[in-house]
Amino acid sequence: xxxxxxxxxxxxxxxxxxxxxxxxxxxxxxxxxxxxxxxxxxxxxxxxxxxxxxxxxxxxxxxxxxxxxxxxxxxxxxxxxxxxxxxxxxxxxxxxxxxxxxxxxxxxxxxxxxxxxxxxxxxxxxxxxxxxxxxxxxxxxxxxxxxxxxxxxxxxxxxxxxxxxxxxxxxxxxxxxxxxxxxxxxxxxxxxxxxxxxxxxxxxxxxxxxxxxxxxxxxxxxxxxxxxxxxxxxxxxxxxxxxxxxxxxxxxxxxxxxxxxxxxxxxxxxxxxxxxxxxxxxxxxxxxxxxxxxxxxxxxxxxxxxxxxxxxxxxxxxxxxxxxxxxxxxxxxxxxxxxxxxxxxxxxxxxxxxxxxxxxxxxxxxxxxxxxxxxxxxxxxxxxxxxxxxxxxxxxxxxxxx
Amino acid sequence: xxxxxxxxxxxxxxxxxxxxxxxxxxxxxxxxxxxxxxxxxxxxxxxxxxxxxxxxxxxxxxxxxxxxxxxxxxxxxxxxxxxxxxxxxxxxxxxxxxxxxxxxxxxxxxxxxxxxxxxxxxxxxxxxxxxxx
Numbered sequence: 035x036x037x038x039x040x041x042x043x044x045x046x047x048x049x050x051x052x053x054x055x056x057x058x059x060x061x062x063x064x065x066x067x068x069x070x071x072x073x074x075x076x077x078x079x080x081x082x083x084x085x086x087x088x089x090x091x092x093x094x095x096x097x098x099x100x101x102x103x104x105x106x107x108x109x110x111x112x113x114x115x116x117x118x119x120x121x122x123x124x125x126x127x128x129x130x131x132x133x134x135x136x137x138x139x140x141x142x143x144x145x146x147x148x149x150x151x152x153x154x155x156x157x158x159x160x161x162x163x164x165x166x167x168x169x170x171x172x173x174x175x176x177x178x179x180x181x182x183x184x185x186x187x188x189x190x191x192x193x194x195x196x197x198x199x200x201x202x203x204x205x206x207x208x209x210x211x212x213x214x215x216x217x218x219x220x221x222x223x224x225x226x227x228x229x230x231x232x233x234x235x236x237x238x239x240x241x242x243x244x245x246x247x248x249x250x251x252x253x254x255x256x257x258x259x260x261x262x263x264x265x266x267x268x269x270x271x272x273x274x275x276x277x278x279x280x281x282x283x284x285x286x287x288x289x290x291x292x293x294x295x296x297x298x299x300x301x302x303x304x305x306x307x308x309x310x311x312x313x314x315x316x317x318x319x320x321x322x323x324x325x326x327x328x329x330x331x332x333x334x335x336x337x338x339x340x341x342x343x344x345x346x347x348x349x350x351x352x353x354x355x356x357x358x359x360x361x362x363x364x365x366x367x368x369x370x371x372x373x374x375x376x377x378x379x380x381x382x383x384x385x386x387x388x389x390x391x392x393x394x395x396x397x398x399x400x401x402x403x404x405x406x407x408x409x410x411x412x413x414x415x416x417x418x419x420x421x422x423x424x425x426x427x428x429x430x431x432x433x434x435x436x
Numbered sequence: 437x438x439x440x441x442x443x444x445x446x447x448x449x450x451x452x453x454x455x456x457x458x459x460x461x462x463x464x465x466x467x468x469x470x471x472x473x474x475x476x477x478x479x480x481x482x483x484x485x486x487x488x489x490x491x492x493x494x495x496x497x498x499x500x501x502x503x504x505x506x507x508x509x510x511x512x513x514x515x516x517x518x519x520x521x522x523x524x525x526x527x528x529x530x531x532x533x534x535x536x537x538x539x540x541x542x543x544x545x546x547x548x549x550x551x552x553x554x555x556x557x558x559x560x561x562x563x564x565x566x567x568x569x
Contacts, residue, residue, distance in 0.1 A: 052444070052494035083497075100544060102499045107548040110555045140555075142562070149566075175552065181559045188567045283444075285467050307446050 040131040040425065041075045043124075045147070047116050048138040049097055049108065050082040055311040056252065057219075058136050058160065059084060060342055064222055065134070066090055068418030077127050079120065081112060085311070091127070095119045106174045109140040113182075117143040124151055132156055132191075132425055139163040140175070142182045145189035154191045154428060156421070161200065161338065162207045169333055170255065184208060192424055196340030197361040203338055215424055218340040218361065220414040225312075226349030228405065230319040239304065241320065244277045247387055248321030248352075250314055251343050253284030258327035258357060260286060261380050263293040263303075268384030270302050273391055278303045281317045318350055323390045323397070326356040329377045336360050337377075348408030353397040355386040365412070369396070371404040438516070439485040441466050443504075445493035445521050453523040461489075471503050481511040488516040495524045502541045505533045 044062055053059075063086060066076050070087055078086060079093045086092065101111045124130070124147065135144035136158040148155035164180050167173040187193065187209045194217045195201050205211045236242050247269065253259045262278070269276050280290065280303065287305070294303050306317065318324060324347040330337045337360030344365060347354050354372040356362045366372035373389060375382040390397045440447060440461045451458045464480055471477065481488055488511050490504040495518055508516050508528045518526040 052497040104548050181563045
């Protein structure tokens with residue numbers, strides 16, 4: 035039974051605009067890549083552009099241009115539109131063994147598909163949509179947001195989520211605990227590895243003989259990017275040749291620019307903006323230390339993300355400085371595979387960077403340990419295996435809810 | 437002096453694609469959420485710029501274009517448009533904005549209201565009965 039080659043449908047209904055890279059995109063793409071490597075067939079449905087292996091069968095239904103200006107309506111309309119489309123194409127690609135669906139607000143089309151076509155449904159819950167909208171965005175039609183999510187939770191067979199903290203939040207909001215399976219993010223060792231050739235990049239950026247502190251990711255509140263920016267002046271004081279390399283962009287870009295300007299450290303920082311995913315490893319590979327400054331949420335809930343960057347940093351065999359929050363406390367042990375520091379504390383971040391700078395032996399040790407840990411536990415292949423094992427386990431116990 | 441309000445994307449790539457000179461522009465980085473903050477937006481556009489542009493990665497995928505055109509309409513210069521990294525451009529035209537873009541936005545708002553009402557009924561039925569059967 036476990037040797038059976040599966041046919042999976044990845045059902046993605048979020049709008050990414052012109053961006054083809056990002057956390058969800060990387061997760062989905064990496065899982066698909068690993069499933070294909072194992073010989074499974076993957077079908078992919080989406081309303082947004084995506085970079086995927088050529089042997090994935092793709093179905094693309096663009097979002098309606100007319101409803102583009104009110105985001106909630108855009109999502110509500112796509113719930114109906116995508117469903118109508120799926121009812122036409124799904125019978126043609128059957129049998130499908132399971133649907134994998136990253137949850138997005140206001141859309142429960144995957145639940146209806148599961149019900150009508152009797153296909154097991156695996157959700158990928160990056161958060162509680164209601165909570166995310168309320169705390170990080172603007173919450174309109176709160177009732178509909180909650181209903182859509184509740185319907186999906188009820189109809190799903192498994193809810194894959196990234197961290198213990200996120201599982202707790204999901205349970206608090208009513209997700210059935212017995213369906214939740216923790217499957218953190220990971221990294222691809224073919225892309226993030228210690229032997230990346232980026233010899234020209236340092237010269238191109240004018241960073242020869244500089245001590246480079248790196249960060250990659252979207253500049254959002256929970257990534258704590260402003261605290262890292264505030265640490266620059268403290269580091270410059272001790273290491274004048276330091277340069278902070280911010281690889282990414284996001285809604286906190288303006289604040290980042292402002293802090294850099296206010297602290298007069300423009301010469302010590304480079305902000306690349308969004309880069310194509312293939313470029314990111316090259317930029318990170320020229321860094322001497324990589325930082326993950328995540329913070330707990332303003333409403334008091336714990337940091338619940340599983341930053342992909344943490345695993346990619348591990349794969350690059352670089353010394354890591356991370357804040358002691360959420361999953362970071364679980365995957366990193368202080369002074370063994372990272373330096374853990376207090377959250378929201380720029381001076382503590384600066385102190386840890388200084389320690390890496392002055393103690394190359396410690397830097398090497400934690401980088402090596404992080405790499406070994408990453409390779410043995412945290413690649414996307416491990417995550418895809420969890421997905422497949424869950425499918426077979428579910429099949430054996432025949433508890434698929436139809 | 438011209439103004440580029442960079443919604444997303446890379447200013448350098450946009451100027452290259454549009455064959456424009458970066459030194460002619462003042463660049464302000466904004467995001468889509470800022471478009472919903474008129475006071476902040478008017479602060480940016482109230483100065484005497486000869487042209488105002490909104491920059492993005494791709495116009496094809498860019499949302500909120502009618503709001504951007506309305507801001508240009510309300511600015512002093514009333515010249516400019518929306519430009520992207522792929523070389524595409526929506527040139528601002530005051531008459532077109534008043535007679536087509538804004539009325540279409542109103543129609544969209546009415547259509548949206550209908551979708552919301554339908555969704556409330558549909559979601560309610562699914563939650564109350566369908567998932568239990």
